[in-house]
Amino acid sequence: MEVVLRFGFIFSFAITFMYYISRFAWRRALRDTNKQKRARILVSLGIREPGKYMFVGFLHPYCNGGGGGERVLFEAISTLQNDANIISVVYTGDIEPLPDGVSKAEILAKCKERFGITLREDLVAFLPLRNRYLVDGSYWRYFTLLGQAFGSNRITYEALGMMVPDVFIDSVGYGFSMRAVKNFSSKIRVGTYIHYPMISSDMQRRVRSRSSGLTNSSRIADSILLSGIKSVYYLILSTFYGRALRAADCIAVNGTWTHNHVQELMRHTVPRPWTPYVPPVHIVYPPCDTEQLARLPLDSRQLCSIVSLAQFRPEKDHEMQLRVVHRLLTENAFLRRAQGDRRPLMLTMIGGCRNKEDRARVDSLQMLAKELGIERNVEWCIDAPRTLVLEKLRRASIGLSTMVDEHFGINVVEYMAAGLLTLSNASAGPLLDIAVPVDGEVTGFHAKQLETYVEQAYKLLTMPEVDAFLIRERARKHVVNTFSDQHFCSAWKTKFWDWLVPPTLLQLNEERIQEIKEERAQKALAQVQRAKEREVRRIAAEAKKQV
Template sequence: MLALILLVLGLALAFQCYALFLFAFIAAIALRAYTSKLDSRNRQRRAGLLQALGRPANRTTKIVGFFHPYCNAGGGGERVLWTAIASIQRTNPDLVSIVYSGDVDASKEEIIAKVKSRFAINLDPSLLDFVFLKSRHLVEDSAWPRFTLLGQSLGSMYLAWEAMSLLIPDLYIDTMGYAFTFPVVIALGRIPCGAYVHYPTISTDMLARVRSRRDWHTNSNSISSSPILTWGKLLYYRIFMYYYAASLCSASFVMANSTWTKTHVDSILKHSDPLLAFLHLPFRLLSLALPRREKSAESALRVYPPCDTKEMEKYPLDGREPIIISVAQFRPEKDHIAQLRAFHTLLQTHPEHRGTVKLLLIGGSRNAGDAARVDCLRDLAVQLGIQESVQFKINAPYAEMLNDLGRSSIGLSTMVDEHFGINVVEYMAAGVIPVAHASAGPLLDIVVPWEGQPTGFHAKTPEQYAEQFHHVLTLPKEEDLALRERARTTAVRRFSEAEFERTWNASRWYDWIL
């Protein structure tokens, strides 16, 4: 009987392998036929694009494709995109850059004009064009109220298919964090891929928080309070991490925006899950249908994002008002509740500051959820009895934000594991002394000593924040000015556009296209 059972199992396994081999063979033929059709169509569209730009319509003219569906948003990630493209135009004028954008309501001219007005970056229109994608809604979190990570990742894969069906470049670079697009691009375009990672889609920290059943903005109380739901979410995260790592490993080069991000990306590139690898083994046969790829990245290169320091460093360092300023979108992870509690603790433990020190919260409100969050913060300020010392500025103009930075004394950031922290860099460039959470970018990269002297302070608890506030507010004038000068110097020198371009080119991305 045992022999019969083993025989049946062996035959079943052999049949499964045979079926998968057959499916892989058929898939390879179908993929080859489809990519041949794409190639024919791509040659025509490529020639039309280059002709419209006034460039030679031949294979010697190379095209770099940037996948950035929200290229017209005007944020820090967009500054990275446009600074990189401007650098390419200066150093490699024979290359043409295209941006895969979902901003279908904006024209090429309008986007370029906004880049100039928002970032003071001049772009050459003859070396730049756009491929507009109609399916961007598939990567928005509102489209996936459940299983958001999975839904957005699948949506990005569809968006990548749409992109490749419209134009295949010679090099594909994702600058938004959509690693699941790489297998699609490699399969359809048979081209190398690169990545600039602002924040890993999933990390071991996220798994650890779920495992510890800790409430978090990505782990609601309904899940953390249930052992069964926690186990289910851990399994979901574990499977997702396995495929995210596999997708990221298919990139030929990877850049990370901070030490924290680099550490996590490096661990993801080396991530292995023996159980899932074993269960996944039969499906590896399907990889026979995919083209062989170039050598993948083994680790990420740290490339700090370029920060806007030119305007901010113009403000004088002295004459500051007793204002604690926070510049951050009203998103849950920014933890504005912690800011109100820290300020309340300051006034409780050092009542001499009551009536003189103000807390100014400046941030963008993107939608109804953010607006409701602001209303809750206003209510909390009333409950804490600090409403008269707290001011909210919602969606304030950029010039007004700059003016407020130029008169404030302390810059506040309470986000835990802020991957980089451009707002903290902006505080320092403007001469505002930062008090940031003791984690990730602000701890490891930004608020670090300059020539052996402090450039700001860190904290974790409301009590620690309150003591750092009091310390800064009572500094002697000479020590205060020296601290502001060091903060500005390190921000301007370490996070400038020139430093970004140097490290961007140190990745040797051009080896994959030139």
């Protein structure tokens, strides 16, 4: 018994000591050095004049990916740069001197080339995340979501260790990062832009129904025991994820599907006698290059040209696209040969590769195309520059997207703005927000299974040009009015930034700064007065000695 008590005492002391280190000593050490860290960042940006700057930190481990999430990040930074007193700091694993990291100039150049966004170099800084691998799904072979939850929490502490901002924005939507920031200081304003919730009710539903898919392997789906264990695992994870989301001061989401799931997750909690705080959740549609794409002509299209614009990630389901082309060519021999102005069917796959796993995925897709005998009907444009993307969109007739539960679908918006007929999965963003009927008229087409994809694609390939032109025109007008850069900037300010950093808070902060300045001025005046008195006493003492 004595041994047990001694062990319990030692264990309790160790836990208490670790808690003190993590909650008090660590925070105090960071606060003591944070001023110097901010000063070094300002010097690196060429800012040496004194002034009060607001530091806004963006957690975005893959800021150089070139995808829709990165467009949101850089457009948000561009919006904040309207105020020269705001310094944006991006915590990322894509910056030098990390392995495979690039320079700040290269990141900004790619941002300008890919998105057409020009950022002021003197108002944005990048800090390296050395533990980014912890949020990479390939790093966690089992319990991937739990591992990524731990990883996001860990890299947040790493980010705070490099510099504690005034406002912290998780621009990816990890969720668990916000709890870490609030644990450090409740005074830091915390917000997140969620592209896709870490776990959703759809994922839980697939496990309960034992349906195999990207997030539920056939091995688990075929086992009642494993499905039950995973269902409990998802239930626990969703509960803690909802709790972590409630730590935010404001949440922005990219569409109706994400909004509904986030609201459900935050309500999904253990019953308690009080009502927990639920932060406001606003829909802020991501920015899309509708203005430039809308200048492309609606006519003069290559009738049998299909384009796919998506990063080569597993959830994009590029394999489905290859099988759709294979089935079309198998069932319709005329699509294999040219007829007058009609060329043979061609699928152009445009996308970026983030890492070696994505490049290996491209290799496997190219092998599949050869196995299906359609390699001559598929064109690959990997990490293509914006000019080439625009050229492909100008010539193509159909835009194809096959991702299930595509949280938003920027590529579908770009298809419609560029004047393409769209064929997307009948779920989430494309179904609920983008390719929706306007005044009862169709703007886009949807499918779920291979057979329906083939049916709809054939319908689009053989549609009369007059009907196709009307749909292209209607779809373009819809997305230009709803998903433009200007619409995002306005919504970002009114639905997110003004809620995250309300004017009243800024006014109180300015009043506090003014009080500090006045206190410092009074102290400086008092020091000068004391110095004068000392000087008078010194002169009087010297005069007395001479006498």
